[in-house]
Amino acid sequence: MRFLALIATIFLCLFQLANANIQVNFGGFSYGSIIPEKTITHKFLQENGGITYFNKLLLDKNNSLNNSSFSINYDLLKDGLSEQDQNILVLALDNEYIDSISIPEDELTRTDIVLNFQIIFFNAKNNSLVASIPLEITKNISSKDELSENKILAELKSIYEIDVINYYQQLLNKFNLKSKFNNRIGITEVFLEDNAKNYLKNKFTGDDIFLKNRFAKSLSSYIAYHNDVAIIPFGQDRTTKTITLRFENTQRQISLPDPDYHVHLTLRGFKSILFKESNINQQWIYGSYVAIKIIQPDYPDEKKKIKMDEQFKQGLNVEMSTRSIKNKDSFEWIFFNDSLKSLFDNFSQQTITLDKQWIKSSSENKNVAKIFNNIKEVYENCK
Numbered sequence: 326m327r328f329l330a331l332i333a334t335i336f337l338c339l340f341q342l343a344n345a346n347i348q349v350n351f352g353g354f355s356y357g358s359i360i361p362e363k364t365i366t367h368k369f370l371q372e373n374g375g376i377t378y379f380n381k382l383l384l385d386k387n388n389s390l391n392n393s394s395f396s397i398n399y400d401l402l403k404d405g406l407s408e409q410d411q412n413i414l415v416l417a418l419d420n421e422y423i424d425s426i427s428i429p430e431d432e433l434t435r436t437d438i439v440l441n442f443q444i445i446f447f448n449a450k451n452n453s454l455v456a457s458i459p460l461e462i463t464k465n466i467s468s469k470d471e472l473s474e475n476k477i478l479a480e481l482k483s484i485y486e487i488d489v490i491n492y493y494q495q496l497l498n499k500f501n502l503k504s505k506f507n508n509r510i511g512i513t514e515v516f517l518e519d520n521a522k523n524y525l526k527n528k529f530t531g532d533d534i535f536l537k538n539r540f541a542k543s544l545s546s547y548i549a550y551h552n553d554v555a556i557i558p559f560g561q562d563r564t565t566k567t568i569t570l571r572f573e574n575t576q577r578q579i580s581l582p583d584p585d586y587h588v589h590l591t592l593r594g595f596k597s598i599l600f601k602e603s604n605i606n607q608q609w610i611y612g613s614y615v616a617i618k619i620i621q622p623d624y625p626d627e628k629k630k631i632k633m634d635e636q637f638k639q640g641l642n643v644e645m646s647t648r649s650i651k652n653k654d655s656f657e658w659i660f661f662n663d664s665l666k667s668l669f670d671n672f673s674q675q676t677i678t679l680d681k682q683w684i685k686s687s688s689e690n691k692n693v694a695k696i697f698n699n700i701k702e703v704y705e706n707c708k
Contacts, residue, residue: 347395347502349412349446351387353380356571357419357443364421365474366440369481376573379485383416386494395502411449412504416493417570419443419459419558420542425471426656430649435659436466438480440489441542443558444496445570447579454568454581456506456555458496461546462488463666499553501708508706510619511557511584512541520594521614528658543666544590547673552704557584585623586632586703591616593636595661600642607650611641611657613665617672619700632703633696637687639668676701 354376361367370376387397397414420441427434440462446455464484466472472480515537517525525536541559549556558568558581566581593614601608619633641664645653671683675697684693 346393347412347504349395349397349414349502350449351384351397351399352413352415352570353383353572355415355417357417358569359418359420361571364418365423365477365481366418366421366485369478369485372478373482382486382490383493386490390494391498392500392502394500412455413445413447413449415445415447415570417443417445417568419568420538422539423477424659424662426659427471428645428649428652428656430652431646432469434468434471435656436468436472436477437659437662438464438466438477438484440484441546442489442493443568444493444500445568445579446502447570447577452577452579454557454579455504456500456502457558457568458500458555459542459545459549459558460489460492460496461543462492464488496550500555501553506555506707508585509557509582510554510586510588510703510707512545512559512590513584513587514589515541515559516589516591518591518593521592524595525592540590540592540665544588544669544673547666547669548704551670551673551677552701554704554707557581585621586707587620587622589616589618589620591618592665595665597657597660602647605647606644607647608642608644609653609660611643611660611664612638613661613668614638615665615668619703621703632699635688635690635693635696637668637672639664639671639687641667676704 356364356367370379373379384399390397395412418440420439422439424437424439425434442460442462444458444460446457447453448455462484464480466480517533517536522533529536538559545556545559548554560566560581566583567578568581570577570579593616595614596612598610598612599607600610614636615638616636617633618631618635621630621632624630641660643660649656668687671680671687674680675684675694679694679697681694684697690696
């Protein structure tokens with residue numbers, strides 16, 4: 326009886342240890358793999374009291390978190406603490422871009438403000454990543470004229486004070502933090518087929534890596550949001566496996582582990598088709614085409630390493646005035662981008678609830694529903 330009691334006690338201790346509340350120190354806001362001075366966020370924060378102003382907003386949300394897997398404290402780090410007491414929580418701005426496209430014939434300008442964040446837990450003792458949750462915030466603003474810098478700053482204030490902190494709280498409430506994750510997933514490759522590459526080359530300047538980061542961060546954020554899973558950040562340079570966190574007076578290089586599951590995203594191309602027309606308006610379908618491959622490279626069975634290798638498409642119905650058609654090449658990227666994000670959104674939700682209608686319209690593989698069930702298991706393995 327004593328032996329059985331001892332065994333029961335051991336199992337109870339192990340269970341309590343496995344489910345122990347993890348202590349996390351709050352590190353506040355930082356900049357990620359961008360230069361702060363080149364962002365409008367930097368100017369916005371300077372005009373509103375600096376990073377301290379935004380940290381106060383985050384503190385308010387931290388105090389109302391409801392998550393039993395971790396608790397946040399605000400003490401400074403001390404020497405001599407064990408590894409498990411060195412966990413730091415940071416919200417890092419990892420990307421910021423503002424697209425503005427005008428349709429002169431309709432006296433319409435659309436401005437897209439896109440902010441990419443990483444909610445990062447890292448170990449301060451060895452500067453290694455524990456978990457990272459991507460978050461993309463997008464706001465579309467329609468106006469007659471191009472937005473002034475003051476108007477953009479005002480929009481940023483609304484985004485940070487409402488959208489960012491609310492999504493930050495929502496993601497943290499759902500996330501189950503562990504001191505060690507047995508499996509991890511991350512986007513490791515982004516490919517641009519010629520059709521997509523040639524089109525994007527005419528719309529954007531700079532290296533391909535800028536575009537690859539843009540699309541990788543977007544897909545990652547949708548997968549994380551719908552499936553409550555951490556995702557290793559996509560590396561701008563695959564030769565370096567780190568992400569830089571820039572604070573007010575210091576910076577840290579956080580080392581990134583290799584993912585166990587690799588996601589390869591291929592942008593195959595974009596295509597528009599005239600669907601219906603009249604003397605006043607025309608309706609166009611804007612289609613985005615991708616391939617998504619998910620691999621477990623170290624899986625011992627060669628035939629089961631590839632968990633998914635499928636092509637998907639997404640159409641977006643857009644109505645525009647006939648007078649604006651002659652210049653549609655100058656503004657139609659906004660519609661392709663909307664259809665692409667809708668594709669990422671729908672793709673990420675199929676592991677939650679299968680949408681037979683979307684699957685039928687987006688994929689030619691009749692068995693793709695079964696494949697999504699396998700991907701759901703992949704996500705579960707990474708929690």
